Amino acid sequence: MRWICLYLRNAKEDEVSEFLNKAYPFHKGPPWTSLVNGDPCLYINIHSSLSGAHPHDDIDQIEHTLGFDPAIVVTATVSGRHPGDREVRSFVLAILQRFDGVARDDYSDHCWTSAEIASDALAFGHPFFDYSGW
Numbered sequence: 731m732r733w734i735c736l737y738l739r740n741a742k743e744d745e746v747s748e749f750l751n752k753a754y755p756f757h758k759g760p761p762w763t764s765l766v767n768g769d770p771c772l773y774i775n776i777h778s779s780l781s782g783a784h785p786h787d788d789i790d791q792i793e794h795t796l797g798f799d800p801a802i803v804v805t806a807t808v809s810g811r812h813p814g815d816r817e818v819r820s821f822v823l824a825i826l827q828r829f830d831g832v833a834r835d836d837y838s839d840h841c842w843t844s845a846e847i848a849s850d851a852l853a854f855g856h857p858f859f860d861y862s863g864w
Contacts, residue, residue: 732808732861734818735783737792737800737841738831746776746802749828753821764806764817771812772821777803795839800831818859822847835859 738746747759754762754774764772777783780792783803793799806821808814822833826844833842837860840853847858 731810732814732859733836734806734808734822734833734859736804736806736822736825736829736831736833737796737798738802738804738825738829739798739800741802741829741831743776743778743802746804746825746829749825750774750776750804753824764821766812766817769809769811771809771814771817772806773809774804774806774821777805779803791839792834795834795841796832802829815859819847822858833858835861837861 750762751758754764756765757763760775762774763770764774780789780800780803783805804825806818808818823844825831826833826847833847834840835842835858837856838854842853842858846853850857
C-alpha cells in the first residue's frame with residue numbers, strides 16, 4: 731500500500747477528529763475512510779506522536795527533515811484497488827488548508843507545503859505522490 735503522512739503543528743487531536751468526521755461522514759473513525767463508488771480508497775488515522783506513525787529508526791531523520799516536533803500526525807494509506815490521485819490530493823489540501831503543517835509521501839523525504847502541492851511543484855524531479863514516476 732502507498733501512504734501519506736501529514737505533520738501538523740499546534741493542532742489538537744479532537745479538532746482534527748472533528749474535521750475528519752465532517753469530511754468523511756460515511757465512516758467515522760478512526761480509521762476514517764474515503765470512498766470511491768462505495769469502496770474504501772483511503773484509510774485515515776491520527777497519531778499523537780511520530781513514534782505512533784513511524785518505525786523508531788525513522789524518527790530522528792523525520793524530525794531533522796521537518797525542523798519541528800509535530801503535535802499530531804495524520805496518516806492515510808491508499809488501497810491498491812484505486813489509483814487514489816484525486817482522493818489523496820483533495821484530502822491533503824483540505825487538511826493543510828485547515829491546519830498548519832506539511833505532507834510527505836512514501837516516495838521521497840521532501841516535506842510538501844500546500845502551496846507546492848496545489849501548484850504541482852517538483853521535488854527531485856517529481857510532483858507530490860508520483861507513485862508512477864518513481
